[in-house]
């Protein structure tokens with residue numbers, strides 16, 4: 001725990017009726033002023049975490065802290081947390097101003113103060129001049145901004161956003177990603193954003209929690225998670241990856257596809273069976289005898305910035321390559337990669353075990 005911690009989960013489990021738990025002993029910390037993303041496939045428990053933070057539901061076991069105060073049974077309206085829902089949940093019969101003012105009127109705030117705060121919130125989301133518009137006259141992106149203004153007008157410490165961009169078309173979605181990120185920086189409020197879109201998560205977040213089946217598989221910055229996925233699920237879910245079985249011969253020496261390669265990983269047992277991850281953009285096309293692997297090109301697609309080339313090695317492993325160089329379907333080529341491009345993963349390793357392994361290894365290598 002740091003001084004900056006605003007939300008803390010301690011071994012939180014959530015179970016509905018007699019169903020298996022949808023969250024299993026989840027622990028994490030959220031710091032003030034950062035943009036967090038909960039990322040994972042449908043049903044993995046993302047919305048459940050948001051609802052526990054908002055106070056709409058209580059944990060079955062474990063503890064939820066906000067500002068180091070135990071809030072398990074503190075009701076939603078007593079928490080300094082506001083939610084922006086997927087469908088925005090705006091009131092269609094109220095205009096923009098009244099939608100944003102709604103919470104303040106319930107709090108019985110004075111009219112002149114409401115007026116000042118609502119205008120300020122609308123200015124923040126670039127909707128000055130739209131006060132009297134009806135909600136049905138607003139576009140999807142504008143409704144989104146009204147929903148955000150309605151959240152920030154309450155000056156919460158945390159804003160929860162549950163897939164708020166999923167109803168927008170791709171172009172608007174990209175614009176809103178940029179806007180939301182900018183808004184979060186200007187406000188300095190903690191944002192916790194839920195999505196199942198990995199590109200969105202990578203583009204927007206300071207920190208990502210990758211969830212799967214009720215647990216956090218990995219947490220870290222977008223680069224941590226993209227460059228060093230700790231297991232097959234994360235590697236598969238975040239971006240595209242080549243994953244093949246291998247054997248760790250000794251520190252910095254790994255074997256796969258029948259050959260031995262230098263790598264930068266250590267701290268595993270000699271001859272331990274591992275999984276090897278190499279990102280498609282880390283593979284370079286060479287002449288057949290100049291690469292580290294020899295493969296045959298199976299398909300090729302032009303993706304605008306690069307070619308997406310699928311190849312097979314002699315063992316039948318598929319290798320996906322993103323390259324600005326063009327290949328020819330059917331031809332033999334070589335694939336070159338740097339030792340740093342090889343990510344070695346232990347089978348079924350949890351994040352905690354992975355961290356411990358690296359820590360123990362670092363300590364060991366410092367002594368030598």
Ligand SMILES: Nc1ncnc2c1ncn2[C@@H]1O[C@H](COP(=O)(O)OP(=O)(O)OP(=O)(O)O)[C@@H](O)[C@H]1O
Pocket residue numbers: 016019022040041042043044045046047048049196
């Ligand atoms: N009120 C409830 N009663 C019973 N089961 C529930 C309830 N709410 C959620 N669940 C179950 O809990 C699991 C996790 O749901 P949750 O909404 O947290 O997932 P999610 O990751 O947000 O998924 P999605 O991306 O589809 O919204 C799902 O299997 C869901 O069916």
